[in-house]
Amino acid sequence: MIFGIGIDLAKTSRFEKWVKNPEILRRFFNEKEILDFPANGSNSAGLEKNRISAACQHYAARFAAKEAFSKALGTGIVFDLRDVFVVSGSNGKPELFVKDSAAEIFRQNCPEFERAKIFLSMSHEKEFVVSEVIIEI
Secondary structure, X not given: OEEEEEEEEEEHHHHHHHHOOHHHHXXXXXXXXXXXXOOOOOOOHHXXXXXXXXXXXXXXXXXXXXXXXXXXXXXOOOOOHHHEEEEXXXXXXXXXXXXXXXXXXXXXXXXXXXXXXXXXXXXXXXXXXXXXXXXXX
């Protein structure tokens, strides 16, 4: 049975300032989501622009996943955003994990928390990303 569905759309350009500021990234993203390369690590302007664009898509999709999870749960964002994070599985499929404050809110609001499964789909097309979360119990 479906407990909740959430979807969120984000404009990637909104994240350019975030990509260039590691402090902002550490405030909103789990260490497992933070990219290994700095956005300004290239000498080529074209490559630099591509890296920033790719990083914006990466972070926008993950932020949208956090928003979509909060909507599927029906609570809005009432947890530390770093406690909801996306990790790519070995086959590249994105998986959403919750821990600490988010897991506690999940436990309080989902009647069958122990059996719940979280499904995540993310997509991006340069200017926009979309993330959808389905919670099944």
